[in-house]
Amino acid sequence: MPSTYVQPRYPFRPPSRATEEARLVVVGAGLVGLTAALDLARRGHRVVVLDDDDTVSTGSRAICFAKRTLEIMGRLGLGARFLDKGITWNTGRVFHREREAYSFDLLPEQAHEYPAFVNLQQYHAEQWLVEACEATGRVELRWKHKATGVENRADGARLTVETPDGSYALHAEWLLACDGARSFIREALGLPFTGQVFRDRFLIADVVMNASFPTERWFWFDPPFHPGQSVLLHKQPDGVWRIDFQLGWDADPELEKQPDRVRARVAAMLGPQVPFDLEWVSVYTFRCRRMERFRHGRVFFLGDAAHQVSPFGARGGNGGVQDADNLGWKLAAVLAGEAGEALLDSYDAERIPAADENILNSTRSTDFITPKNEGARAWRDAVLELAHELPMARPFVNSGRLSRPWSGQRLAADAPVLRGNDPDWLLRHIGAGWTLVAREVVPESIAGVTPVLLSDTPRPGALHDHSGLAARRLDLAPGACVLYRPDQAEAARFSAPDIGAIEAARRQVLAA
Numbered sequence: 001m002p003s004t005y006v007q008p009r010y011p012f013r014p015p016s017r018a019t020e021e022a023r024l025v026v027v028g029a030g031l032v033g034l035t036a037a038l039d040l041a042r043r044g045h046r047v048v049v050l051d052d053d054d055t056v057s058t059g060s061r062a063i064c065f066a067k068r069t070l071e072i073m074g075r076l077g078l079g080a081r082f083l084d085k086g087i088t089w090n091t092g093r094v095f096h097r098e099r100e101a102y103s104f105d106l107l108p109e110q111a112h113e114y115p116a117f118v119n120l121q122q123y124h125a126e127q128w129l130v131e132a133c134e135a136t137g138r139v140e141l142r143w144k145h146k147a148t149g150v151e152n153r154a155d156g157a158r159l160t161v162e163t164p165d166g167s168y169a170l171h172a173e174w175l176l177a178c179d180g181a182r183s184f185i186r187e188a189l190g191l192p193f194t195g196q197v198f199r200d201r202f203l204i205a206d207v208v209m210n211a212s213f214p215t216e217r218w219f220w221f222d223p224p225f226h227p228g229q230s231v232l233l234h235k236q237p238d239g240v241w242r243i244d245f246q247l248g249w250d251a252d253p254e255l256e257k258q259p260d261r262v263r264a265r266v267a268a269m270l271g272p273q274v275p276f277d278l279e280w281v282s283v284y285t286f287r288c289r290r291m292e293r294f295r296h297g298r299v300f301f302l303g304d305a306a307h308q309v310s311p312f313g314a315r316g317g318n319g320g321v322q323d324a325d326n327l328g329w330k331l332a333a334v335l336a337g338e339a340g341e342a343l344l345d346s347y348d349a350e351r352i353p354a355a356d357e358n359i360l361n362s363t364r365s366t367d368f369i370t371p372k373n374e375g376a377r378a379w380r381d382a383v384l385e386l387a388h389e390l391p392m393a394r395p396f397v398n399s400g401r402l403s404r405p406w407s408g409q410r411l412a413a414d415a416p417v418l419r420g421n422d423p424d425w426l427l428r429h430i431g432a433g434w435t436l437v438a439r440e441v442v443p444e445s446i447a448g449v450t451p452v453l454l455s456d457t458p459r460p461g462a463l464h465d466h467s468g469l470a471a472r473r474l475d476l477a478p479g480a481c482v483l484y485r486p487d488q489a490e491a492a493r494f495s496a497p498d499i500g501a502i503e504a505a506r507r508q509v510l511a512a
């Protein structure tokens with residue numbers, strides 16, 4: 001099949017010693033492991049990353065990167081690359097049989113640096129992360145280094161690593177297991193991964209074509225070109241389109257992957273006159289499951305290794321990037337001696353409910369798309385019929401509630417501001433470390449906290465909130481201030497910048 005992308009091949013470097021020690025080791029240079037490594041490196045730490053392969057992800061995987069992921073990538077210096085290459089979209093349309101049921105806008109509010117979503121092949125994101133990791137000079141990427149043994153000890157994890165040049169032992173003071181849904185580390189430590197398999201199959205076809213569909217998410221229930229099933233269409237960069245065809249549980253995956261059979265399905269959808277090439281074809285079944293706990297002493301599980309969801313709602317990769325965002329600053333604070341190890345328990349306390357929220361949403365979507373019995377199907381079809389005419393029926397339609405940050409946390413909102421006369425974005429100033437955003441009052445300096453002054457009028461050293469949106473979105477009265485953690489999550493707010501209270505709030509979070 002022709003490809004619009006040439007996979008990079010990264011060099012293998014043989015191990016230098018038979019036994020080694022490292023402070024931070026990440027197993028898995030996928031989307032999540034690379035994000036975690038980059039975050040830790042940008043916070044000043046050296047990281048060893050092991051991957052059993054020598055390239056980025058292959059074929060049809062994540063394409064929808066949500067606003068929160070884009071904000072995190074912005075903080076890691078990659079936001080512009082996602083915006084430049086990715087396909088921006090905010091609107092989705094739902095079709096039922098021959099007609100459109102309704103459309104929706106995921107970000108009706110304007111004036112944010114990042115849109116609701118950009119579509120981008122996962123391999124581009126991983127390639128940029130590799131480049132950014134290398135540019136820090138603190139990440140040692142070891143390609144073709146496969147973890148084949150692990151022992152979890154009180155002082156870290158002892159890994160056995162196999163390479164084409166033989167094996168070696170690596171002692172990690174802290175281990176981040178980012179080795180995907182079939183996580184070797186999870187299995188080797190005998191940790192359960194429980195949940196649900198959906199009795200359905202989906203054909204995912206990435207198709208290269210010159211098409212005039214708008215840049216929107218289109219979802220069909222029971223369309224004439226694929227009766228009784230559902231279809232999802234997304235635009236990607238480089239003229240590639242993602243089409244997901246629901247096949248049903250009885251479909252034969254090998255037969256369905258045959259190029260002629262796939263071509264016939266795509267042609268039925270596009271019409272006989274539209275030329276296209278197949279770039280990648282695969283058949284998937286989906287699971288929703290998670291580990292009981294993500295922290296096991298000095299071993300942490302992130303991304304698909306810790307939790308897995310169906311792709312409806314684009315919550316897998318986006319959820320994993322948010323795990324990395326949550327853990328990075330906490331580990332960095334412990335390594336810098338600013339916090340005790342108890343802070344690391346808050347990774348479980350925050351990311352387990354976040355994973356449950358993603359699993360709940362993803363399960364509900366999959367149940368709606370794949371009704372379990374005739375009664376559920378009849379209810380679904382009735383809701384879809386009503387949704388044409390009745391807006392109140394639309395919230396019951398579930399073609400994938402799209403990825404959102406965990407509802408248990410308030411994150412800093414973005415807004416346009418002026419720095420001098422230059423247009424800028426508020427969020428760019430929050431998250432290099434601890435940040436105190438104050439409105440109109442200049443706070444005294446507080447060790448370990450960067451002050452950001454928001455002003456309604458132009459003022460030296462302040463961000464000018466010329467539209468008033470920053471104060472409104474941060475819900476900040478004149479004289480008030482808000483303290484943000486290094487992952488842009490709100491830690492505390494104050495009606496006035498009381499140094500003692502701000503220091504105490506920060507200490508309380510770090511001692512969690």
Ligand SMILES: Cc1cc2nc3c(=O)[nH]c(=O)nc-3n(C[C@H](O)[C@H](O)[C@H](O)COP(=O)(O)OP(=O)(O)OC[C@H]3O[C@@H](n4cnc5c(N)ncnc54)[C@H](O)[C@@H]3O)c2cc1C
Binds near residue numbers: 147204
């Ligand atoms: C069809 C499809 C569509 C999807 N669409 C979306 C979407 O639109 N949006 C979204 O957010 N998510 C989506 N996802 C989910 C997303 O792809 C995953 O959630 C994401 O890849 C998880 O990243 P990860 O880094 O945790 O794991 P992975 O990407 O699986 O990376 C794991 C890495 O670990 C390495 N590894 C494994 N074992 C070892 C070992 N023993 N030693 C060393 N290295 C090892 C692997 O080589 C790999 O590089 C989709 C998934 C599929 C299948």
